[in-house]
Amino acid sequence: MEATVEVKQKSYKRRRFKLYQIVTVSITYLILAVVAFIFFFPILWLVLSSFSKSGSMYSFDGFFPTQYGFDSFVKLFTDTTTYNYPKWFMNTFIVAIISCVCGTFLTILTAYAMSRLKFKARKSMMKLTLVLGMFPSFMGMIAVYLLCTQFHLVNSLAGLILIYVGGAPMSYMVQKGFFDTIPYEIDECAMMHGANKFQIFMKINLPLAKPMIVYSGLTSFAFPWSDIILPQMLLKNKELWTVAVGLNSLGQDEFARFAAGSIFIAVPIIILYFCLSKFMVSGMSAGSVKG
Secondary structure, three states, X not given: OHHHHHHHHHHHHHHHHHHHHHHHHHHHHHHHHHHHHHXXXXXXXXXXXXXXXXXXXXXXXXXXXXXXXXXXHHHHHHOOOOOOHHHHHHHXXXXXXXXXXXXXXXXXXXXXXXXXXXXXXXXXXXXXXXXXXXXXXXXXXXXXXXXXHHOOOOOOXXXXXXXXXXXXXHHOHHHHHHHHHOOHHHHHXXXXXXXXXXXXXXXXXXHHOHHHHHHHHHHHHHHHHHOOHHHHHHOOOHHHOOHHHHHHOOXXXXXXXXXXXXXXXXXXXXHHHHHOHHXXXXXXXXXXOOO
């Protein structure tokens, strides 16, 4: 009799636990669905707004346009007398590509030096960069602008690129954490076989750091691609504007064109993140290890 009661109690506990699991999972999925909708709705609204036939935000019926068409996309690339979107897109592409290549190169070199090379000012420099990283970047905008005026870099894409590239190595800590995970015994073994430090870096550590190179390249590309503060401050000539500055100059009656330009500028970033997401995740997780 006692055994039967015990079996019934265990069966009741199992059913209760399964019910608890079902309720917990259901609530979790419900919360995730609500959060996903909150993040997805602005994107859906922007996409549908880009197909507005009138082009003005004041003609919307609530959140969405009353009529749809492709006029905003056609005007985006054909009507270049006032808003030269193709030119802005090319300027943005040039700045982002050069900043990505040069910034990634300098960041990887800085991270490798801080991780592998031992010198007196190493820890002091690391502490200094950490302290400087605590301050928001816009605090130095006036100083940057004054320097650019003295070196005649205002109204120049080269000046914009120099600022992006010069600031890229300041974010080397994640990359350093990745190099710290590579065993130093590999370097010692290579040195025993006659390899110098440059050969060790190029032929051993750099191939192992492929996920971190991809991660650095993506971050170095994404920031100049979408930044508006620096280009708006330095580029006064309309022909030198980047997409972010150009779209920001559109009036409220050109909202559909603004939405179309925003979607088009987001496509390259989305493609890159989807294609390189595997390297992105592994690079971030490996670089988060404290060295």
